[in-house]
Amino acid sequence: MQWLSAENVVAVGTAVLGIIASGIMVWYERRVPRRKRVGYRVQMDNPIGDNVRLGRANVRMGLFDEAPGMSDATLVLLRVENDGSQGIDRDDYTSPEVHGLTAVFSDRTIRGVSVTQPDDTDHLMDHFTAARGFGYDGNSLRIPRVPLNHGDHFKLLVLLSGGRVGDPIQLIGGIREGEVHPNRSATPDEKPPLFSRAARLITITLTLSVLALAAIVVLRDDNPPPIGCEKGALRVIGSTAFKPVVEELARQYEKKCPEADITVDARGSSAGVNELASLGAESKKDARNVIAFSDGPAIGATSRLLGQRVALSVFTLVVNDGIRLPAKGLSLDDVRRIYRGEATRWKQVDASLPDIPIVLVSRNADSGTRQIFQRRVLESWERVPSTSLDCVHKDDISAPVMRCELDSTDDVLNKVAEVPGAIGYSELTLASGHRGLRSVPLDGAAPSVADIEYGRSDYPYRGVEFAYTYDRAPSGSLASAFLAYLGEGVSENVIRAGGHLPCSSTAASGLCAGE
Structure with missing residues (x-):
């Protein structure tokens, strides 16, 4: 019979193996989760007047005090847990900021927060300090880089005003070789289901897909569609x-x-x-x-x-570590004076700075980083001509300022870290991990991807990657x-882990379109 051809027998055999594989995958999902994962779920979102059961937990920061203007107050219990198979260290968080994750409460304002944890994970509380980034501002709660063993969790009891019960709550951040994802909402003491929703969905989809493939091969003898990769x-x-x-x-x-x-x-x-x-x-x-x-x-x-x-990429000015600028950094007017050659020594910029020459470490004319700097910060070109090939020896001794041009961002960062009094510019993430230099706030605004994404900053030195x-x-x-x-x-x-904002996921905000 024609349907007993070798190809059809192989297809039917594949269908049977697919069903067996589905069962094995469910077993594997239950016992050995595949990757590093931080899950979060909203276990309570109630008006203050409602009866609330918080479960058994130790509370370190105490209960909230009454405050004026809290008639629309709500209380949210957010559970953050390691539901993967591997432990998570502080270095596994990919955020370029001091803290690891950010909880955003849409249309609500945070008034207070309390951290709770089970009796057997008291060591987690040592990480919730301001020095490690813990704090809140507006609708954003900064969560430190808390190391979590498999199964560890902590809860955040958050007092909010404004907005409504049920307004969206999102946990933003990344885990190296893993993910941060929402879990099914549950009451504080409810146990998670035996199998995850993803496992059930994947199992059903895989089984139906393999059966459909076998049916197509047997009935129509067509070839399967391409997988979408190009060679x-x-x-x-x-x-x-x-x-x-x-x-x-x-x-x-x-x-x-x-x-x-x-x-x-x-x-x-x-x-x-x-x-x-x-x-x-x-x-x-x-x-x-x-x-x-x-x-x-x-x-x-x-x-x-x-x-x-x-x-959307964020860039920053960088100075040699020996230049201790005020917390507000440099004003745009100061930067323009420096790059016009009107300020030649750091003491002319601020009396508290050392009386040493300013050295301009620039990129060559092919650099997009330089072009964005000129367009968004200087509003002009770099007027000081190149006077040095190595940023150390001035080829034109009559020139008031030493300026050199280098071919790459890494070259600029290395040279600024090496030369006393040097100033240059770089993509933010590359600069953040480099020793021997400091990022420079502009007009008091620090370079921050998160602040730009959530509309908290008008930091100017940024641009779109095309x-x-x-x-x-x-x-x-x-x-x-x-x-x-x-x-x-x-x-x-990958783009977020590199310190940039993907245009495909920020289209609604218009951040990329506006650049």
């Missing part, structure tokens, strides 16, 4: 500030699609965009395998270059597939 070679050029994120995105895509070969060759935003334009003018076929990333919109780009907004192709990337090409991959959830997590 071939792709070269990614341009921004050095965005290079670490692009390298990780390329690695993740190659892991998903083994027949793809993605090379990252970052030498500056303008250099990348200009190279792409030249390639397209010579051979459109060669240009179709190239994507150029640019910090900000490409300057002087031809109409054949099409840009896709990928992420991905450029020569004409539209052809459907079915590796370039087109990689650009589509940038908007997927895995890629958004």
